[in-house]
């Protein structure tokens with residue numbers, strides 16, 4: 276390709292998204308001399324998941340709440356800043372923090388998707404808005420809940436900007452749109468699941484949905500109300516060699532397959548990779564990794580394009596490690612299944628049919644059909660989530676930020692879809708408060724960096740980490756692999772054997788992927804830091820088990836002999852404060868169920884905060900029911916992302932939540948105060 280080795284101009288550096296840079300000034304010999312060259316504090320304190328772009332010495336980065344900055348990549352000097360002013364009330368429409376994964380660049384324009392569903396084009400020199408479009412149509416059949424958010428990075432293919440969206444945990448019908456990069460005019464739309472009544476949308480997907488997909492759904496399932504899911508919330512890859520655009524399609528809505536589709540059909544295109552034409556959106560092929568989804572097994576994890584020698588034959592393939600635990604190779608041109616091997620422990624299926632790649636499912640894993648509890652591995656956060664993998668052509672390995680988070684799945688009795696809060700159809704009972712049980716459950720919770728040999732279809736080596744939910748990966752020509760960790764370490768490993776060669780304490784959990792670039796002959800390594808994403812928001816006690824739990828959102832940039840230093844570390848932004856109120860145990864218990872349905876997704880299982888959003892056990896608002904109602908019912912803090920639930924939850928229900936939180940404040944105070952003292 277004609278990309279300058281100095282630059283990182285696209286999301287995965289090249290269109291193939293291997294996240295490999297040939298730069299080798301920093302290598303296994305000298306990486307111990309790496310130091311902070313500069314850093315910049317962000318103006319948000321939530322999860323940072325962005326991949327910065329670097330073009331001709333300028334860094335274009337995005338932060339939480341879809342904000343955009345252009346910096347001098349050598350010095351960190353601010354060139355311009357653009358805040359799309361995403362209204363706080365949209366936070367509640369997203370499952371997993373108001374993150375943003377990055378921008379796209381094309382011919383002097385910077386494209387960013389905003390959490391409230393816009394796609395904006397900025398002038399790369401000035402930061403001025405050139406155009407802005409609402410990507411969520413009002414004329415289409417999108418189901419009744421319409422909980423759309425946009426947090427993925429757009430991609431540009433042949434003058435078309437492509438963007439998807441998220442929302443399947445609440446209720447959404449997935450689709451992807453292509454816009455003219457010059458004007459913002461809509462060129463095409465591709466829906467990933469059929470319209471509820473199978474009527475045409477006037478979209479590029481009409482024919483394939485009507486002829487192929489519709490008959491894989493029950494015509495009267497709950498999906499006709501919720502939208503069915505299939506959101507393309509992260510991976511979209513353009514391959515110039517085949518001229519195909521690959522879409523990573525997400526999970527079902529609701530998750531409960533019995534509710535969603537009456538236990539009928541494979542539900543295309545959930546959990547699938549779909550190949551379409553970038554200029555027209557025309558369908559070319561699809562491969563479904565997870566039929567009958569009921570585990571949130573998305574195929575939205577990062578896709579990369581590789582050229583591999585397989586059985587003596589050069590193959591142009593797609594590689595993906597989706598949530599379901601298998602590492603897939605597919606023929607890029609045809610979608611033909613080449614191989615699929617477990618990259619982590621898997622218990623929902625015995626294996627894949629070697630010819631078709633269809634999973635041979637364990638009957639008990641189909642929890643929505645059996646009515647029993649299923650302890651699934653992987654759980655809904657996957658063996659690998661959105662944090663990008665990297666490939667090194669030097670070693671031939673793909674480096675996967677892998678994890679294990681077992682999860683119990685059980686149907687919710689009497690489930691009814693709501694207009695706010697998650698709609699999963701799954702029993703929301705979380706973890707008990709017993710430290711012994713938590714410790715036992717915690718033993719099954721792991722994270723590691725996995726070097727995967729895609730040709731042999733097996734693990735080359737693993738670097739164990741102390742927790743799951745670690746950052747994305749970068750591979751370089753210096754035979755190095757870089758990764759940031761949930762515990763705040765920014766690390767470099769020998770790409771050949773995983774030997775740890777460098778560690779920097781970033782004072783905050785890292786989930787974003789690093790990049791590398793060169794300006795004026797000096798190589799830099801850059802990473803956004805800032806603890807967040809779905810795990811610390813909903814993970815509760817599991818998210819608290821090992822982590823620093825503090826968010827300091829920054830861009831950190833390293834170089835050999837860098838001399839900058841971070842300010843002194845501050846931990847425990849929120850100090851445990853025991854509520855002085857008394858509570859009614861019966862109301863508190865009722866409040867637990869309401870909390871788990873409406874509050875857990877952001878404030879954590881069983882009201883244990885993961886360090887990003889307020890830990891409600893220590894909230895001053897617990898002290899007064901009117902104050903509490905003004906926040907939770909009336910939305911006094913809407914601008915910060917905390918909307919009012921007064922239209923969805925009764926006055927009584929909101930008071931029950933308060934009673935529950937007081938009970939949790941009282942019951943967990945001494946334990947929590949003790950843990951914070953230890954640090």
Ligand SMILES: O=C(O)c1cc(C(=O)O)c2c(n1)C(=O)C(=O)c1cc(C(=O)O)[nH]c1-2
Pocket residue numbers: 324369370371372374424426440441442443444506508525526571573655656660661807808809810
């Ligand atoms: O089904 C969806 O629409 C959807 C959207 C998103 C999102 O937009 O971030 C995530 C997920 N699902 C999801 O399942 C998931 O594990 C997840 C993690 C994250 C994150 O940024 O930490 N987002 C999402």
Ligand SMILES: [Ca+2]
Pocket residue numbers: 443444525526571573
């Ligand atoms: Ca999902």
